[in-house]
Amino acid sequence: MAARALGWLTVLALIAGLGAAFGWAPREAVQGNVQRIMYLHVPAVLTAYLAFALVFVGSVGYLLTRRAGWDRLALAAAEPGVLFTGITIASGSIWGKPTWGTWWTWDARLTSTAVLFLVYVGYLLLRGMVDEPDRRARAAAVVGILGAANIPIVHFSVKWWRALHQPSTILGPEPSPIAAPIAAALLINWIAFTLLFAYLLAKRMEIAQLEDTHAG
Amino acid sequence: MPDNWGYVFSAYGLAAVALLGYWRRLAGRAKRLARPAVRAGNVRQG
Amino acid sequence: MSVYVRRAWMVVWKDVLAERRSKESLNALVFFSLLLLFVFQFALGPERARVEAALPGLLWLGFILSGLLAFGRAFLIERENDCWEGLVLTPGDKSAIYLGKLAGNVLVMIVVEVVLLVLFAVFFAIDFTPFLLGLAAVLALGTLGLASVGTLFGAVTAQMRARELLFPVLLLPAVVPVLLASVSATQTVLAGEPLAEAAAWLKLLAAADLVYLVVGVLTFEFVLEG
Numbered sequence: 001m002a003a004r005a006l007g008w009l010t011v012l013a014l015i016a017g018l019g020a021a022f023g024w025a026p027r028e029a030v031q032g033n034v035q036r037i038m039y040l041h042v043p044a045v046l047t048a049y050l051a052f053a054l055v056f057v058g059s060v061g062y063l064l065t066r067r068a069g070w071d072r073l074a075l076a077a078a079e080p081g082v083l084f085t086g087i088t089i090a091s092g093s094i095w096g097k098p099t100w101g102t103w104w105t106w107d108a109r110l111t112s113t114a115v116l117f118l119v120y121v122g123y124l125l126l127r128g129m130v131d132e133p134d135r136r137a138r139a140a141a142v143v144g145i146l147g148a149a150n151i152p153i154v155h156f157s158v159k160w161w162r163a164l165h166q167p168s169t170i171l172g173p174e175p176s177p178i179a180a181p182i183a184a185a186l187l188i189n190w191i192a193f194t195l196l197f198a199y200l201l202a203k204r205m206e207i208a209q210l211e212d213t214h215a216g
Numbered sequence: 217m218p219d220n221w222g223y224v225f226s227a228y229g230l231a232a233v234a235l236l237g238y239w240r241r242l243a244g245r246a247k248r249l250a251r252p253a254v255r256a257g258n259v260r261q262g
Numbered sequence: 263m264s265v266y267v268r269r270a271w272m273v274v275w276k277d278v279l280a281e282r283r284s285k286e287s288l289n290a291l292v293f294f295s296l297l298l299l300f301v302f303q304f305a306l307g308p309e310r311a312r313v314e315a316a317l318p319g320l321l322w323l324g325f326i327l328s329g330l331l332a333f334g335r336a337f338l339i340e341r342e343n344d345c346w347e348g349l350v351l352t353p354g355d356k357s358a359i360y361l362g363k364l365a366g367n368v369l370v371m372i373v374v375e376v377v378l379l380v381l382f383a384v385f386f387a388i389d390f391t392p393f394l395l396g397l398a399a400v401l402a403l404g405t406l407g408l409a410s411v412g413t414l415f416g417a418v419t420a421q422m423r424a425r426e427l428l429f430p431v432l433l434l435p436a437v438v439p440v441l442l443a444s445v446s447a448t449q450t451v452l453a454g455e456p457l458a459e460a461a462a463w464l465k466l467l468a469a470a471d472l473v474y475l476v477v478g479v480l481t482f483e484f485v486l487e488g
Contacts, residue, residue: 034220094227118435157439210249
């Protein structure tokens with residue numbers, strides 16, 4: 001029943017996060033209320049990075065020990081990770097429309113998140129292509145390890161590529177000096193998203209374990 | 217700058233739909249796995 | 263150590279020999295490069311300025327498309343006649359097989375790249391000779407990056423269903439940094455600027471190559487089990 005308690009704690013934290021994002025945090029001076037998308041966008045991307053870090057941990061753990069539990073961890077982290085990167089891209093795009101005037105710009109952060117999204121969608125597709133558990137876990141682990149090792153490389157290459165081709169004149173969507181209430185609202189939402197991720201991870205791992213026992 | 221509440225709500229709404237959808241799929245799967253006898257019946261119907 | 267090198271060398275030698283006998287891959291790949299040139303020409307139209315502006319991107323598009331075909335094949339040939347079993351049963355460190363296959367893939371890519379450069383030079387009347395040294399440096403680092411991931415993922419997907427779909431879907435996003443860095447560095451070189459201008463990109467490529475190689479060497483034995 002620990003999972004149930006975690007679930008309710010998550011609900012409470014999310015409500016608190018929404019309250020902080022819409023009630024407590026002030027209307028941002030430059031961008032207006034559209035800046036409130038930040039309390040969704042930034043926690044989502046941070047949680048996605050946490051998820052992919054866990055995919056890496058699960059992958060390494062499986063290759064070292066060959067215990068199915070590690071593979072379940074990698075799977076259970078990858079699915080919400082892809083979900084959270086999707087939310088990051090969608091919210092960034094919706095944020096971009098009123099601030100930049102277009103749904104999509106090849107902004108460094110949006111682009112590298114999109115690349116990560118593609119890498120881990122590929123990872124999930126790969127998992128769907130193999131039926132035999134050990135083979136699937138090994139193949140997925142290799143891709144998961146390379147994908148995680150690639151994250152900093154993707155980050156820097158995309159950042160430099162943007163800086164090279166278009167010295168960015170538009171400021172990022174974040175307000176430059178982050179005021180204390182804004183930072184606090186971000187922190188609350190970040191905690192809420194991390195709890196939500198932990199809950200989804202636990203739930204997904206439980207399902208994977210049940211499936212494994214049913215399969216024999 | 218105008219407030220663009222429409223954009224704010226669509227961003228949060230989209231995220232809520234995606235997360236709730238995933239959660240409901242997980243809950244459905246967990247329920248079916250918990251009762252294997254019912255599961256066989258479901259498969260025949262669906 | 264020398265046993266390790268010899269083991270890797272055996273894999274290269276075996277593949278080169280098989281290729282020399284059958285001439286299966288290389289002929290088709292060279293022909294594919296020629297076809298690509300036509301596709302580029304038709305897509306861009308007759309204006310020379312457009313071709314010149316897009317040249318670095320076109321070159322790397324050609325390399326990566328040829329690479330997708332070449333890397334996918336490298337382990338496919340091992341599936342025939344149960345050769346895979348032979349590789350699995352090979353005693354000692356399996357990463358030697360990875361490095362051997364990687365070397366083979368790099369060799370194939372070098373041939374394809376030289377052919378594509380010559381074709382571009384002839385058909386689009388572009389003189390590459392003043393840039394050859396810089397171009398060679400960029401090509402070497404970029405090719406190593408493409409091939410090290412391509413060899414690993416080619417092995418991972420070799421035994422899977424929908425392999426020919428899955429392989430590009432996995433490889434293309436993973437090599438985005440290599441493509442960005444290679445295209446940018448090639449642009450610098452072809453603009454006639456000194457190689458030092460592209461130093462940051464070359465360093466990034468070298469770091470990426472190193473990371474991919476280390477991951478490949480460390481994880482390959484788990485891939486090979488089949």
